[in-house]
Amino acid sequence: MKRIADSTVRRLSLYLRFLEEAEARGSATISSEELAKKGATTSAQVRKDLSFFGSFGKRGLGYSVPELAARLRQILGLERSWSVVIVGAGKIGSALAQYRGFRQRGFSVIAVYDSDPAKVGSEWDGLVVRDIATLEADAAHERPDIAVLATPGEVAQGVAERIAKAGIPAILNFAPVQLQLRADIAVKNVNMALELE
Amino acid sequence: MKRIADSTVRRLSLYLRFLEEAEARGSATISSEELAKKGATTSAQVRKDLSFFGSFGKRGLGYSVPELAARLRQILGLERSWSVVIVGAGKIGSALAQYRGFRQRGFSVIAVYDSDPAKVGSEWDGLVVRDIATLEADAAHERPDIAVLATPGEVAQGVAERIAKAGIPAILNFAPVQLQLRADIAVKNVNMALELE
């Protein structure tokens, strides 16, 4: 079995969103054509994407909305909950910590870290900001799945190395630097200014 | 001339960041190999990306750092300043309004809008939150280049239509919905939960 293309994953995630809308509206089935129109793609593309994982549509009818939604959740790894820690309690970190979209998608924020003593101990939306010094010790028993890196660029590389050493296997990087880490750490970069270009 | 691939633009933006670092360090030239190593790609890829716009390297030497940086800024449209309005003064809107990365890249936030009377009139970082009711009138004379849509999903489509009607030609959409707009409005979607999947 070949690797799933990044572009395919993005589209699957989009399809899932449309399926959830359809589910809420009470539709029982949906065609590749409908999914395509909402997602600004083609029906052939939708079918190709889905057929990669097997065939769960009915000819002449379309796809069963609840069945396809369940299948996509499984493919995207959303049938289980992922625990997330946010490192950096600045502007971006605070927006992310309170972003409802994560919870809705099965990601639960279990901790926020910062190095600024003025911020450590303050409470946000039920979460107490922890001292970054305790990152390694906490990670050893809480075993978070993903770290969101939202520090200033200057310290991002150093903090990323600590995250890697603490045994957290994936980093979502909001800092505007390219991280250099061991290949077994999954790094995904997000650059908001880049989106505007 | 063919359209520039999305993946190419992303890399060009990355190269520019490395060039700015090199500029700060005082390097006069840089090779495709060096750019490739930092950007986790190959030197052939770097050269192909750049050769698309002409040939401005020197064989045996590499590329002139300031010259290439200037050329990339021009290609990416960063030689001029773009004015941005943020619509939606919630968590994401406020993080974006204060995000320094935009300014550094030539995007200046000229206004923030919200529909909540409790927020309208309050001041953020030198910007007064305006009532969304004045969007059309303001846009007519300020002519912003880009609107950042950071409203809740339920109202995003309606607000996007107003933005389009107000004559703003590009939207960066942070709401978790797929906008349906006229084809001449450039829409770019950002979905933070998606990045984790």
Next chain:
DNA sequence: CTAATCTTGTGAAGTATTTCACAAGACGCG
């Protein structure tokens, strides 16, 4: 000036992704 060494620019080859096009299954209706 010549030789050795770098590094670009670019066809050609190799992969990957998207679109086309159509056979065949599924349903509804008379």
Next chain:
DNA sequence: CGCGTCTTGTGAAATACTTCACAAGATTAG
């Protein structure tokens, strides 16, 4: 049941993107 209509699943074709490989320009050292 037979017919018309809808919609999937999928090879094949088309397109797009990446990597290879090498000729040729540029520099440095002797």
